Amino acid sequence: MKGRSDLQQRLERIVFGTDTRAGRLFDVVLLWTILLSVALVLLESVHEVRVRYGPWLMAAEWTVTVLFTIEYAVRVWVSRDRRRYVLSFYGLVDLLAALPTYVSLLAPGTQALSIIRAIRLTRVFRILRLTTYTREASHLLLALYASRHRIIVFTLAVLALVTVFGTVMYLVEGPSHGFTSIPRSIYWAIVTLTTVGYGDIAPRTALGQALASAIMILGYAIIAIPTGIVSAEIARQERQRRVLTCTTCGAGDVQDDARYCPQCGAPMKGA
Amino acid sequence: MKGRSDLQQRLERIVFGTDTRAGRLFDVVLLWTILLSVALVLLESVHEVRVRYGPWLMAAEWTVTVLFTIEYAVRVWVSRDRRRYVLSFYGLVDLLAALPTYVSLLAPGTQALSIIRAIRLTRVFRILRLTTYTREASHLLLALYASRHRIIVFTLAVLALVTVFGTVMYLVEGPSHGFTSIPRSIYWAIVTLTTVGYGDIAPRTALGQALASAIMILGYAIIAIPTGIVSAEIARQERQRRVLTCTTCGAGDVQDDARYCPQCGAPMKGA
Amino acid sequence: MKGRSDLQQRLERIVFGTDTRAGRLFDVVLLWTILLSVALVLLESVHEVRVRYGPWLMAAEWTVTVLFTIEYAVRVWVSRDRRRYVLSFYGLVDLLAALPTYVSLLAPGTQALSIIRAIRLTRVFRILRLTTYTREASHLLLALYASRHRIIVFTLAVLALVTVFGTVMYLVEGPSHGFTSIPRSIYWAIVTLTTVGYGDIAPRTALGQALASAIMILGYAIIAIPTGIVSAEIARQERQRRVLTCTTCGAGDVQDDARYCPQCGAPMKGA
């Protein structure tokens, strides 16, 4: 790759970085533009809005699309490793943010269009990318990541439970009461166990209602498990953060009630 | 401002203060009057009650209004800094508590009236102001305040999730199954993720029900996150409140009922 | 009161006590009889069962009633302080457990009967009295009792929230969409905030659905508060139970990492 100009380097700090005033401003403006573009997709799907404000929406749509196109071009131009950016997850998302509106010119048709437009909503992930920088979000993600094995085990147990309950309810209630197939009965069991309870399918026999009651009380009780997992994990992280640093060896995780550093054995200052 | 009379000072302690017997009695009477006035607004909105007890409600309404007017006048009269009280949040709420009934004389009409009356319900905040003085309420608010960054991050993540899920469900189920627009699909996703589940909109295709099942299990699992955040915060506050620091050895986690430091054996001060 | 016979004293230990084999057996038999009598009330309310097994239910009903009458007479006879037992809560419940069936002879009529029968269900409290003796139940009740101020504050805040939200939704949706009065709108707000979501009333305007979404997310988030309160309380109890007893002064709540007794300053054994 040839030498990069001064403009490229300055733009790179603004477009990709968040450590300068201009870089932060760029991110905030981009955030609002993405939110506006998402709002446009939402509004275009409402029939009354489309009928009344169609041309205005179209104009706003093209404005946003042109802005995203310029942004994508700038990002490619200023990247140190263009190939890597273009093929990265956000490189693809940035491209897909602008593409659908152009495609709609070549292949018109409402249904097809709206499907392509939906992909643009992955821009929401760009917003998440911004918040991920905040400390708290990463703490929560860490807590979830540390609990991932337990959450998977819990989810598998829930799936096994709803499969068994769904099958039993299919046999008890039968197709005439809305439990037309085992998958549909499992769907009902999930709706019930998670305490959502649409009511589009509901047991009508006494035995079915007794079984449903058992599932509900079970669902009401086992919600304690994911909550307990995450609570314990967050509490553990909190505890680890309330630590002192040893001034002798620099160990950074000394409990605040220790009289001697657990890493080097030197007495702790202030203890 | 001119010198304040003895009566003004005595009334100020009663009306604004809570440290005298008369002051506490005033607050309790006021609390019940506010609850009564709120009950009147509720009852007036019920058609059968309005038809049968209309005159009685009207009489009670005016009694409460006159009491609130007197109270407001007294509060203004006894305030040290009248301008500050009148323009403060509760100064405005106190005024708005009495005003709507007078306005209803000038501008009659049921619909308009009830809208104005609703503002009076902000008097509920005055009740909350009283309970805020209690220790426990402020502890809970502190726990929520300390967790505000995490709760905002969590709410943003939930909003991003329901936007994505709502759009996908709009494409999967389509307008013919009740998912008439993306905003409406997002409304459905919120109803489902929060496990409310009205059932006014429910997926009917197999793919839609499978997706809905995924959202439900997700919603059932991620409720653990706000719970974990608040649990950890309350536990942290509990811990901080129950410890003293030993002045001899500096141990910072001595239980508040200890008479001797558990680390160095020196007697605790004040025990 | 005249001298109590040997039989009276033996029966008292059986009927009121739980420290003898016979006493425990009596409690278990009584528990099952109460459950049976409750089941009878449940079954009698089912129309098909009443039509088919009416005479059998009547026979079982009278058997249980006679047993409860004998039990009540024995309890009165063996009591040390008869007046105190008869006027105590369980004295009244024991009487009301037998009475309704006799009253039904004098005043027949299905509707009236069933109302009186419902009182018998308070016998369930007698069952609870038995479980209260178990250690775990009293721990849970202690945790709830210790958290009572916070739970009341939380409930008041929830009531204030649903009152405000209910009124706003009444104004936004109006009687034509099912929100016929403010109390009914508050009922809807409770159904929504607690994530029950019957769907008998549901918002239909875009603004109403947006507001409803806010309530749902709020309800989904603030469920964290009671959970956090109780979790912290149970964790605190757990911690207090993991304590040592000082062999010098007998203090029973020494933390298990203490080197000196916090009450008398003597070194802890084994530390």
Add this chain to the structure above:
Amino acid sequence: MKGRSDLQQRLERIVFGTDTRAGRLFDVVLLWTILLSVALVLLESVHEVRVRYGPWLMAAEWTVTVLFTIEYAVRVWVSRDRRRYVLSFYGLVDLLAALPTYVSLLAPGTQALSIIRAIRLTRVFRILRLTTYTREASHLLLALYASRHRIIVFTLAVLALVTVFGTVMYLVEGPSHGFTSIPRSIYWAIVTLTTVGYGDIAPRTALGQALASAIMILGYAIIAIPTGIVSAEIARQERQRRVLTCTTCGAGDVQDDARYCPQCGAPMKGA
């Protein structure tokens, strides 16, 4: 029992063990075959699928059945104590996994068939048996097991509550509003207390809706109890797992990454 051949011993390690590469591979293949066989039962219950892909499903069904038959025969052949395996829980489940398809040849008829097929879903437990080996699952089960007394007490209290509330609602709303019997009213109370809220039965009188509101707020609040129980238990386990005991001073809460005891400064063994 006669001497076991080398092949029997090698097969036993593969079929029953999980400590060899072949044994783990066998378990994974078996897991997928079970999932496939469960999926076949689910699909066969869907009317459209049965009509269109009937012969294919039948072929897959018989393939799976033959595989399970061979597996069962091998398990019996290689067992050290055949009688014990055949009569064990998983011995019976392994047999029942293969049997229904053969039985369907002798006794055809869709309804009867599907009932027998449902038993096969207990194969899901075999999947759970595999995950039980994982550390996290056993931790969760331990936490649940340690909390079993509390969870039972809580469930009994919930059952007592819904019985009382169900009976009161039966008297308040009556059969004309859908509360046709006390058991059905209790079913409604469970649906409401657990915040499922189908909406198939909903109170219509003002008093009924007020009572329902009380049940909902209660249900919303007491979900804190199981959550608090499990949270405290998981947190307790976490704490116990992360500590060592100092062999010099006997301090029992040394973090497992400490090299020196924080209480006496002596080096920790094994660090």
